[in-house]
Amino acid sequence: MTNSPNGHDHGFTLRKNTTKLPWTIAVVAAIFALVLGALLVQQKSAPALALNETSKTSFKVHFEPAMAGEEKILKFVAESIAPDYGVEIEPIGLQDPIQANRAVAEGQFDATIFEHEWYMQQSAEAAGVELTPTVELYQWGFGLYSTRYGSVEDLPTGSTLLLPNDVANQGQALWLLEREGLLGLDPDIEPRTAKMADVVDNPRGFELKEADLLAMPRMLDDVDAAIGYVSQFDAGKIDRDKGILFPEPPRTFASKLIFGTEFSKTPDAAKLIEVFSDPRLQEYLKNTDDPLVKGVLTPVSAE
CATH class of the missing domain: 3.40.190.10 (Periplasmic binding protein-like II)
Structure with missing residues (x-):
């Protein structure tokens, strides 16, 4: 037994364990190597990941x-x-x-x-x-076109109006006509989803028909007016001066x-x-x- 520096005997002896030291150093070295390797891999891969995130030009x-x-x-x-x-x-x-x-x-x-x-x-x-x-x-651009009449006011009672037959564009056409005061839609529906059956106010007695957008230009002479995309009428060689109304479409x-x-x-x-x-x-x-x-x-x- 040895005495502590202050003279008290604690009943045990402190000795250096020289046999376990090399094994401890080896473990510490291995852990250090693993950590260092992981850091190096992370440093190498990080720029590559960042590059891949915005790689397209x-x-x-x-x-x-x-x-x-x-x-x-x-x-x-x-x-x-x-x-x-x-x-x-x-x-x-x-x-x-x-x-x-x-x-x-x-x-x-x-x-x-x-x-x-x-x-x-x-x-x-x-x-x-x-x-x-x-x-x-x-x-x-949306337009109401006619080869028979020069203005919306000229359209007689009972005029035949041609509308797009697909749901989304028919809703837009009907909404535009409502915004211009030509038709009234069921207030309980969202205007963009409107169909011809949702027209509840038709003060001028328009007869509503539907057709494919691409067919509208060649059908224009057979109806009093048609409403659809300006681009479709341009493509069908219908002059812009046949447009009697160009309302601003809803955003x-x-x-x-x-x-x-x-x-x-x-x-x-x-x-x-x-x-x-x-x-x-x-x-x-x-x-x-x-x-x-x-x-x-x-x-x-x-x-």
Whole structure:
């Protein structure tokens, strides 16, 4: 036994255990090596992960080929806006809306600009895919056309009006006619979902008929008036002077930049949203003299 420095005997002896020292050092060294290795791996992989998050600089954005103005918009963004954000925009035309939305949902195309939110819901359901709408881009000009009458006031009682036959665009047409005081809709329904059966006030006794949007121009001579997209009548060689009313469409029908839902929250999607939110796009829509865009695709309305 040894005495403690203060003279008290605690009944045990302190000795250095020299036989366990090498084993302890080996364990500590092994742990240190593992920790150091993990840190090195983390340092090497972190830049790679960060790079992958924002790795895309070239984006394929879909448009409807029948809508030449949409391609014009994408070309303007590609040439005048995208370079300032360090990205490239490649316009991709595909006619079939179901296939186009499927390509967007699966990531073959990065986004599309050809539809408003309500048409997107119909098309996505038909395609069996999930899509997410984001920033508003532009609106399609709507017009009431007639080859028989020069103004809305000239339309006689009992005139035949032709409307789009798809749910989303028929709702927009009826809502526009209500906003102009030509029809009244059931107040218990949301106007954008309106169908001809929801008309409850028809003071001028209009006879309402429906047709495919693409067929409207060639059917115009057979009815008193037809309401649909300016672009469709332009494509059908119907002069703008046959338009007797060009109401401002509701903002809820604005085209949106649409992504596949699984890609909509990525840094790449955020970059595209930033590009298409640039105020120069709305200025272009407001001031352009391009006949394929002016009056066809308009700035996003106030309401």
